[in-house]
Amino acid sequence: MKYELVGGFETHVELSTNTKIFCGCTTKFGGEPNTHCCPVCIGLPGTLPKLNRQVVRYAIMAGLATNCEIAEVAKMDRKNYCYPDLPKAYQISEYDKPLCEHGYIELSNGRKIRILRIHIEEDAGKLVHAHGDTYVDYNRGGVPLIEIVTEPDFRSTDEAREYVEKLQQIMRAIGVSDCRMQEGSMRCDVNISVRPEGSDKLGTRTEIKNMNSINNIVKAMEYEFERQVDVIESGGKVIQETLRYDDATNTTSSMRGKEDANDYRYFRDPDLVTILTSREEVEEIRKTLPELPEAKKQRYIEDYDIPEKDAALLTKYRKVSEYFDEAVDGLKNPKTVSNFIIGSIFRRVETEKDKEAFDVTVSPKQLKELVKLIEDKKIQNNLAKKTLEKMLDTGKSCMEFIDESDLGGVDDSAIEQMCKNAIDGNPNAVADYKGGKEKALMSLLGNVMKQSRGKADAQAVRAKLIELING
Amino acid sequence: MSEIKKIHDLLTSKQISCKELTEKYLKSIESDNGELNAYVNVTADEAFAQAEKVDAKLSKGEDIGLLEGVPMTVKDNISTKGVETTCCSKILTGYKPIYNATVWEKLENDGAVMLGKANMDEFAMGSSCETSYFGGATNPFNTKHCAGGSSGGVASAVGGNIAAYGLGSDTGGSIRQPASFCGMVGLKPTYGAVSRYGLIAYASSLDQIGPIAKTVEDVSIIYDAISDYDPKDSTSQGRQGGMTFDKVNNDIKGMKIGIAREYLEGVRDDVKEAVLNAVKVYESLGAEVIYFDMPALKFALPVYYIIACAEASSNLGRYDGIRYGFKTEHYNGTHDMMCRTRSEGFGAEVKRRILLGTYVLSAGYYDAYYKKAQNLRGTIVKAFDDAFTKCDFILAPTVPMTAFEMGHAVSDPIETYLTDICTVPVNIAGLPAVSVPCGFNDKGMPIGMQLIGNKFSEATILNAANAYEKAAPENFKETKWGVKL
Numbered sequence: 001m002k003y004e005l006v007g008g009f010e011t012h013v014e015l016s017t018n019t020k021i022f023c024g025c026t027t028k029f030g031g032e033p034n035t036h037c038c039p040v041c042i043g044l045p046g047t048l049p050k051l052n053r054q055v056v057r058y059a060i061m062a063g064l065a066t067n068c069e070i071a072e073v074a075k076m077d078r079k080n081y082c083y084p085d086l087p088k089a090y091q092i093s094e095y096d097k098p099l100c101e102h103g104y105i106e107l108s109n110g111r112k113i114r115i116l117r118i119h120i121e122e123d124a125g126k127l128v129h130a131h132g133d134t135y136v137d138y139n140r141g142g143v144p145l146i147e148i149v150t151e152p153d154f155r156s157t158d159e160a161r162e163y164v165e166k167l168q169q170i171m172r173a174i175g176v177s178d179c180r181m182q183e184g185s186m187r188c189d190v191n192i193s194v195r196p197e198g199s200d201k202l203g204t205r206t207e208i209k210n211m212n213s214i215n216n217i218v219k220a221m222e223y224e225f226e227r228q229v230d231v232i233e234s235g236g237k238v239i240q241e242t243l244r245y246d247d248a249t250n251t252t253s254s255m256r257g258k259e260d261a262n263d264y265r266y267f268r269d270p271d272l273v274t275i276l277t278s279r280e281e282v283e284e285i286r287k288t289l290p291e292l293p294e295a296k297k298q299r300y301i302e303d304y305d306i307p308e309k310d311a312a313l314l315t316k317y318r319k320v321s322e323y324f325d326e327a328v329d330g331l332k333n334p335k336t337v338s339n340f341i342i343g344s345i346f347r348r349v350e351t352e353k354d355k356e357a358f359d360v361t362v363s364p365k366q367l368k369e370l371v372k373l374i375e376d377k378k379i380q381n382n383l384a385k386k387t388l389e390k391m392l393d394t395g396k397s398c399m400e401f402i403d404e405s406d407l408g409g410v411d412d413s414a415i416e417q418m419c420k421n422a423i424d425g426n427p428n429a430v431a432d433y434k435g436g437k438e439k440a441l442m443s444l445l446g447n448v449m450k451q452s453r454g455k456a457d458a459q460a461v462r463a464k465l466i467e468l469i470n471g
Numbered sequence: 472m473s474e475i476k477k478i479h480d481l482l483t484s485k486q487i488s489c490k491e492l493t494e495k496y497l498k499s500i501e502s503d504n505g506e507l508n509a510y511v512n513v514t515a516d517e518a519f520a521q522a523e524k525v526d527a528k529l530s531k532g533e534d535i536g537l538l539e540g541v542p543m544t545v546k547d548n549i550s551t552k553g554v555e556t557t558c559c560s561k562i563l564t565g566y567k568p569i570y571n572a573t574v575w576e577k578l579e580n581d582g583a584v585m586l587g588k589a590n591m592d593e594f595a596m597g598s599s600c601e602t603s604y605f606g607g608a609t610n611p612f613n614t615k616h617c618a619g620g621s622s623g624g625v626a627s628a629v630g631g632n633i634a635a636y637g638l639g640s641d642t643g644g645s646i647r648q649p650a651s652f653c654g655m656v657g658l659k660p661t662y663g664a665v666s667r668y669g670l671i672a673y674a675s676s677l678d679q680i681g682p683i684a685k686t687v688e689d690v691s692i693i694y695d696a697i698s699d700y701d702p703k704d705s706t707s708q709g710r711q712g713g714m715t716f717d718k719v720n721n722d723i724k725g726m727k728i729g730i731a732r733e734y735l736e737g738v739r740d741d742v743k744e745a746v747l748n749a750v751k752v753y754e755s756l757g758a759e760v761i762y763f764d765m766p767a768l769k770f771a772l773p774v775y776y777i778i779a780c781a782e783a784s785s786n787l788g789r790y791d792g793i794r795y796g797f798k799t800e801h802y803n804g805t806h807d808m809m810c811r812t813r814s815e816g817f818g819a820e821v822k823r824r825i826l827l828g829t830y831v832l833s834a835g836y837y838d839a840y841y842k843k844a845q846n847l848r849g850t851i852v853k854a855f856d857d858a859f860t861k862c863d864f865i866l867a868p869t870v871p872m873t874a875f876e877m878g879h880a881v882s883d884p885i886e887t888y889l890t891d892i893c894t895v896p897v898n899i900a901g902l903p904a905v906s907v908p909c910g911f912n913d914k915g916m917p918i919g920m921q922l923i924g925n926k927f928s929e930a931t932i933l934n935a936a937n938a939y940e941k942a943a944p945e946n947f948k949e950t951k952w953g954v955k956l
Contacts, residue, residue, distance in 0.1 A: 039568075039569060039570045042794065044550075044570070044795075045550070045556075045558075045563070045566070045568070046549075046550045046568070046670055046672065047570075047669075048667065048668050048704050048705065050702065050705055080784075080785050080788060082788060082809065084791070087794065088788065088789050089788025089789045090785050090788060134805070263834045265784075265785070265829065265832035265833060267781060267782075267785070267837075267841060270674075270675040270676035270706075270782060271675050271705060271706065272705050273705050
């Protein structure tokens with residue numbers, strides 16, 4: 001029997017506000033243990049939380065960017081459980097009145113992954129095992145999170161990968177989170193079940209935790225899918241449980257079963273007041289949202305004639321698309337800029353993290369200056385490419401590397417003369433071309449380029465050669 | 472006369488220095504606290520340091536505020552920076568807050584001289600002060616009787632003249648009931664009028680800090696000093712309508728006093744008689760009395776115990792031995808450490824309420840208890856709203872009886888819960904209420920009545936209370952203890 005994977009995501013995203021959700025402490029990553037803390041975020045007796053309104057704003061931005069409805073009235077609840085990294089013994093979260101509901105993210109295959117809800121909550125601290133003992137670091141305690149919960153709408157690991165990438169792109173584009181899985185500012189839990197293909201019933205699901213990269217998410221889902229199929233095929237039943245993924249062995253193991261699940265005794269936090277969000281405020285926030293990656297990609301494809309694959313690369317990282325937008329502003333040929341970024345520049349900015357930061361020696365303005373020279377037919381592409389490399393090495397502008405003599409294209413009559421020279425000097429190549437060998441034209445083209453010391457526009461030369469030969 | 476004003480006059484007329492005054496109080500604490508057990512921690516050094524500042528100002532001829540230099544006490548659940556704050560629980564022994572509660576920050580800035588931290592029921596859970604880890608405070612009118620609770624230490628200290636006034640907290644009657652038992656005036660302000668920041672939570676939606684003092688004027692002076700909007704407390708709104716102090720000496724002629732019959736049911740005869748005598752006093756002052764029914768009040772006790780315990784079960788989860796306070800000595804691993812710390816650190820009444828609260832919030836029981844209680848809370852709020860369309864304030868007994876004998880309350884917890892019947896509705900509805908002495912029983916124990924107002928109508932109820940105090944001064948009696956000014 002063939003089986004189908006059914007998956008759902010619960011994603012925690014750390015919001016990049018300057019201060020924590022209920023106090024004025026910094027949200028900076030790291031720091032000496034317990035130095036980003038105050039009486040409120042370590043839950044000293046008598047302290048009270050005060051909601052950081054920026055957190056609400058960021059969550060609303062996330063909601064709008066994923067097509068959610070924004071609640072006019074929301075509230076915060078206590079999720080009670082006892083663990084040393086949770087200093088109040090409850091996490092302040094939202095239980096039955098989340099800020100955002102009923103959204104979706106559309107995938108490239110046209111399927112919509114429905115977002116059930118997005119709610120705000122506080123992060124917990126961290127246990128540190130050292131010197132044969134366990135310590136607690138509360139620096140992360142109280143850092144604002146949003147939890148984005150999807151419906152069980154995933155049918156393949158490809159969809160899962162694309163969803164996570166898209167979510168990262170959106171959150172980064174609107175500037176609410178850096179979504180770094182390695183640093184834990186984005187954490188995904190995946191619910192998985194399997195069912196016979198064609199069935200519309202949901203099977204028993206398991207939840208997998210502890211995956212710190214997209215690749216691990218995909219591997220864990222693949223492993224868990226196979227495992228559940230094996231269990232069913234061998235006549236067994238999948239048990240509802242929470243699993244931990246181990247990337248060293250690429251396996252999942254049980255953390256706790258259903259019967260060990262906590263009763264969180266949710267109730268409204270009496271220390272916090274109702275969160276009211278006016279329609280005007282929502283519309284005001286909607287207006288400030290930047291263009292989202294998907295819309296940007298479509299614009300690059302339609303307006304700039306950039307191939308879809310390249311448009312996707314340009315819009316994957318917020319800084320890259322910002323760089324691109326700045327460089328193409330006022331140019332006639334954005335495609336050249338795109339080629340330079342994806343070619344020469346990406347070769348020097350290899351890792352995900354580097355692309356995310358996109359700290360390039362050549363400024364968008366400098367790149368524009370270079371491409372303008374091509375557009376104005378002052379230099380041709382090859383020379384521009386070489387020049388760009390030198391610019392990337394030094395951070396200097398293009399004019400530092402281009403001689404006056406390089407500048408100024410070759411005029412049409414000169415090109416015609418050079419083409420005639422090439423045809424007259426290479427009768428064999430001309431004959432070969434006439435006999436159907438397209439390639440033979442390349443040696444003629446090379447000859448002309450040589451005569452012009454690389455200054456002639458290759459496109460124009462090619463056209464002239466064909467015109468003269470077929471003449 | 473206002474105790475605070477009396478002391479203020481003594482200080483400004485240089486009849487006594489603040490240091491001498493402080494010494495006098497500390498000496499009385501030394502001699503009398505053994506029997507009253509009102510203080511669990513005496514802070515002589517801090518008191519003298521503050522007194523010196525006041526004396527320095529006085530010697531330079533500078534003006535001082537009304538509360539400046541006046542010796543007082545703070546209930547042990549209000550955070551005082553650097554001064555051990557235990558909620559009279561073993562589990563918080565040794566805990567010294569690193570920050571000040573907003574109320575204490577205000578009073579300290581106003582120059583208040585804190586003599587020490589006052590005894591209370593453990594985590595404010597109790598009605599006799601006897602669930603305190605340090606034993607109960609006794610009643611200055613008869614030390615065989617309890618001071619009441621949970622703010623028993625404050626009421627005992629003020630009644631015993633070893634503090635001029637004190638700050639207590641009231642979750643279900645914890646200011647008014649001990650004030651009533653000890654013949655003092657106690658104000659439970661409107662929820663949100665006084666910041667809760669730094670008040671160690673028992674039940675967050677019910678807790679409110681307020682003063683216990685000898686006279687209505689004293690209470691209004693303190694209320695004006697502590698009530699303010701506090702950005703650190705999201706539920707705080709501050710005092711509304713300006714100072715109350717200058718509004719407590721107005722005529723009450725034509726005022727409408729409401730009496731809900733339910734409040735007089737099951738009340739002991741001597742208490743009922745005293746309250747009805749007070750009604751006559753009011754009538755003689757020109758007030759109009761109207762009677763009505765408030766059937767919703769019958770839900771108040773269960774609603775209170777469900778909501779208070781539910782919130783407490785969550786609020787007290789943080790005492791796990793990891794960061795501060797008491798920690799068990801012998802254990803195997805973190806889980807065992809937490810279990811043992813709590814088993815050894817919490818007293819029986821606190822455990823009982825944590826269990827009750829955990830139960831009512833549990834999956835499968837939530838709707839039957841907590842949710843229902845929340846709905847009924849709305850019903851009670853509405854009943855008061857309706858009542859205040861008919862009258863300016865409601866007059867009721869504070870407690871159905873006078874102070875229990877020591878040991879009585881803890882022997883039967885359920886019967887003791889029932890004695891909160893008159894005080895809890897006010898907390899459920901977030902209203903202000905002031906308890907005022909209105910007589911004595913045949914054994915000489917004080918009887919109290921409470922004036923319940925609409926939200927933020929502190930000035931109204933304090934004015935009416937003050938009118939009564941002036942008309943019936945015989946109900947405000949001194950005890951043999953403490954400082955004689």
